Amino acid sequence: GQNIDQPTEMTATEGAIVQINCTYQTSGFNGLFWYQQHAGEAPTFLSYNVLDGLEEKGRFSSFLSRSKGYSYLLLKELQMKDSASYLCAVIDSNYQLIWGAGTKLIIKP
Amino acid sequence: NAGVTQTPKFRVLKTGQSMTLLCAQDMNHEYMYWYRQDPGMGLRLIHYSVGEGTTAKGEVPDGYNVSRLNKREFSLRLESAAPSQTSVYFCASSYSTSGSNEQFFGPGTRLTVL
Numbered sequence: 343g344q345n346i347d348q349p350t351e352m353t354a355t356e357g358a359i360v361q362i363n364c365t366y367q368t369s370g371f372n373g374l375f376w377y378q379q380h381a382g383e384a385p386t387f388l389s390y391n392v393l394d395g396l397e398e399k400g401r402f403s404s405f406l407s408r409s410k411g412y413s414y415l416l417l418k419e420l421q422m423k424d425s426a427s428y429l430c431a432v433i434d435s436n437y438q439l440i441w442g443a444g445t446k447l448i449i450k451p
Numbered sequence: 452n453a454g455v456t457q458t459p460k461f462r463v464l465k466t467g468q469s470m471t472l473l474c475a476q477d478m479n480h481e482y483m484y485w486y487r488q489d490p491g492m493g494l495r496l497i498h499y500s501v502g503e504g505t506t507a508k509g510e511v512p513d514g515y516n517v518s519r520l521n522k523r524e525f526s527l528r529l530e531s532a533a534p535s536q537t538s539v540y541f542c543a544s545s546y547s548t549s550g551s552n553e554q555f556f557g558p559g560t561r562l563t564v565l
Contacts (some may be wrong), residue, residue, distance in 0.1 A: 350491075372549065383558070383559075384541060384556035384557060385494070385552075385556050387553040387555075390551040390553065392550075392551070424483050429493070429494070431493075438496070438546035438548075439496075439548075439554065440493075441493035441494040442493050443492055444493065
């Protein structure tokens with residue numbers, strides 16, 4: 343079966359750095375997305391990785407290791423507005439998007 | 452440019468009632484999707500469409516029917532609602548399924564079946 347694992351919930355402090363991990367076992371791999379979803383809202387695109395390494399976009403960075411089936415999302419200089427769920431999703435060999443259950447990130451002042 | 456729109460935003464049904472959820476996108480996307488999202492679970496694909504006049508089953512298609520009315524619009528119908536279909540339903544669209552073509556999501560429909 344196909345599986346994506348993320349921590350259910352994480353807590354961090356405003357101004358700090360947090361790393362949200364995602365491990366996957368899928369039938370094939372054609373890319374990995376990270377989405378942000380605020381409570382009661384729709385998911386919105388954050389990043390895309392298809393090659394190994396780090397992609398940086400402002401305060402957010404995403405890392406991929408295909409050999410380890412592993413990705414992480416790194417959020418720096420945390421702000422209260424970063425309180426949200428972060429969804430990891432993998433494109434499998436059939437070009438279907440497989441979604442993790444998401445990590446709820448709580449930011450404390 | 453409205454992106455992806457969905458109607459209605461909220462609905463309460465009784466068991467056995469029917470309803471249709473409507474989705475429209477103005478980004479000229481070929482691909483459209485219907486998902487459901489339940490607490491503690493990832494987004495689960497119900498049905499999808501790879502172009503006008505086409506539909507295909509996703510991971511959890513039972514109890515749902517879809518129609519790709521035209522390139523812009525994709526509807527989801529519950530013929531006889533059940534409490535297990537209480538969920539948040541999201542419509543999404545994308546240019547393609549390959550590469551960095553992300554999916555754009557509508558605001559969601561919160562459905563409760565009593």
